[in-house]
Amino acid sequence: MIRHVVFFRAARPEDRDEVLAGLSLLKANPHATRLEVVFNGKRDQIANEVDVVVYGEFPDEAALAAYKAHPIYEESIRRVRPLRDLRIAADFELPGE
DSSP states (O other), X not given: OEEEEEEEEESSGGGXXXXXXXXXXXXXXXXXXXXXXXXXXXXXXXXXXOSEEEEEEESSHHHHHHHHHSHHHHHHHHHHXXXXXXXXXXXXXXXXX
């Protein structure tokens, strides 16, 4: 199983809700086994580096590629890219899975 984690920060605090809404479109993408889109629950006292977290689980590389090729993914990017100033993504598999 591949786990896909992406962190986003809105360029302006007032855009946080719109970033969450744009990323929430991804929940309708049929290629993820599990997909969560949530506000970051950890508010750091020093800096607010991450506003929204996307967490997905995919059975294999083909499912992840299909997810990224889906029109819903493209629409989400179109809406969110102009509103964000940070995106950090990681994909990983746990040993033994």
